[in-house]
Amino acid sequence: MIRTILLALCLCATHAVAAADLAITGARVYPAPDAAPIDNATVLVRDSRIVAVGEADDVRVPEGAERIDGAGRVLVAGFWNSHVHLISPVLIEAGTQPADVLETQVRETFTRWGFTTLFDIGGLPGNAAALRRRVEADELDGPAILHVDAPFYPEHGTPVYVRELFQRPGVASGEVATADEARARARRQIAAGADGLKLFAGAIVGGEVGVLPMDVGIARAVVEEAHAAGKPVFAHPTNTQGIEIALASGVDVLAHTTPDSGPWDAALVQRLRAADVALVPTLTLFDHELRKEQVPAFVLQRFLDNATAQVRAYAEAGGTLLFGTDVDFIDHVDTRREFELLALAGLDWRQVLASLTTAPAQRFGQGDRTGRIAPGFAADLVLLGTDPAADSTGFADVEATIRGGRILYRRAD
The missing domain is CATH 2.30.40.10 (Urease, subunit C, domain 1)
Known part of the structure; x- marks a missing residue:
């Protein structure tokens, strides 16, 4: 035939x-x-x-x-990378860097690994939009770019690992203290061209607090404004409490697993599945960062075992998985390790291909033309x-x- x-x-x-x-x-x-x-x-x-x-x-x-x-x-x-941050020393100046310098960085970080579409899920205000404009204007060859613009943090909840970034001159705080403030900012970002929004349901602030949860009312305000405009919302959960906030507020995508929380029980997996929440595993993030911190081998193994178990449970339940690397938060651009870890989580090659192509295209409204x-x-x-x-x-x-x-x-x- x-x-x-x-x-x-x-x-x-x-x-x-x-x-x-x-x-x-x-x-x-x-x-x-x-x-x-x-x-x-x-x-x-x-x-x-x-x-x-x-x-x-x-x-x-x-x-x-x-x-x-x-x-x-x-x-x-073409592959989608559904979790990136355009914050490397070169890409963070997307509006002013020479086009050839940007193109080289984009090629080495993204297109060399097959990515034709990126979803930037948190960076400096206006930066991802600037890179998108330059790509669309043919100043440089690059992937399609979707973005959430700046993320939403709880009051006093700028994560410890990005505080220096948000202390740059002229950069507005990502923190929101009230639901009304969150709504107003959400409307502004969407009006300016954001393709979605991201909130930190659990922000790692360190010290005695450790992880600061976002008020559910504030999270719900962000989600309601995004959904009213037909846009998705990502959540950084960190732990089980963060997942509960994401579920209560109606978030669409979990930006990470939560390996420090242990394996997800069947009830939680079913609740996530029933809410049609997509998951971006970012397994290499935990492997790469914990190795950099030189944690004991048993700690690294516990994190990886928990993370892969969560991915396995969600895949077996029929949950949507989206491939993402968390580059440029991590500087590890080679995707091989992520594919190895996804295989350890039990995903076959067709499931991995779906996470790279059809699943994100469908989730983000492009299933009729890409993937x-x-x-x-x-x-x-x-x-x-x-x-x-x-x-x-x-x-x-x-x-x-x-x-x-x-x-x-x-x-x-």
């Missing part, structure tokens, strides 16, 4: 694909996590969109099309040198990253 997927008008009209300007040939294509692979496939791209996907014998590559040889490789949809390799969808593509079906760390073996038909990264031969 011919497994060719073409736009309806392309089925009979060869001139319809003649305008294609990019062809990836010979690769094994995984069109989506739930779709059968297409071997020795050809994908045609024109004007930033996919126009044809099928077996090589069934799709003619027009003369003049740029070709990428995918023989022996795997092609998947799959199909005619009419954005030509956001990743060429892999290793088949992730054999080894899920193959998702880190990126040979080329393409966004909207434009090659953002290509590994040197």
Whole structure:
């Protein structure tokens, strides 16, 4: 049976694909996590969109099309990174850095690892928006960028690890003291272009307090304003109390697991699932940071065991998982360790692919145009040198990253 997927008008009209300007040939294509692979496939791209996907014998590559040889490789949809922070020394000055400097940093941090869409979930006011404007203005090649602008902290609850950042001259505090203050700021950020909001349900402040919870009324005010505008809300939970605040306020996405809380019991998992809360595991965060702190091996292992157990429980319950790295909060950009830890949590390669593609696209309202390799969808593509079906760390073996038909990264031969 011919497994060719073409736009309806392309089925009979060869001139319809003649305008294609990019062809990836010979690769094994995984069109989506739930779709059968297409071997020795050809994908045609024109004007930033996919126009044809099928077996090589069934799709003619027009003369003049740029070709990428995918023989022996795997092609998947472009990756989403649903938890980043644009706060590295270069990216934190996104409005003023030279474009070539920004592009190099973006490539090394994100596009080299297959990311065609980023969700910045907390940084300095206006910074992510500035980088997005410059990418959209073609000043530099880069991924699509969604952002929450500045996060919402409890009063006296700026986390200890970002206090220096928010003490920079001219940077407004992220703290909110009342529900009315939270509502007003939420409206301002959304009006200015934020694609969502983020609150710290549990802020790590150190000292005798340790973790400062956000008032539920304030959290609910942030969520209500975001949902009224059709925007999602992320929560940094830290512990079980933070999860309870997230649930009580109606948050959409947990930005982390909570490994210091121990395994999640079945009742909590079911409540999260019933509320349709998505989870970003960020397992490498705990591995990387605890190793930097040189904690005893048993402490590191306890954190990783708890975190992977939480991810496993949520996946088995049918909860939505979204891939995220927490870069640039951590400086570890290589994604291999995250894929290793997700495998330890019991995720198979299709579940990991969903967390990178279809799940975030659907969660953030783009499931009809990104996250799959199909005619009419954005030509956001990743060429892999290793088949992730054999080894899920193959998702880190990126040979080329393409966004909207434009090659953002290509590994040197």
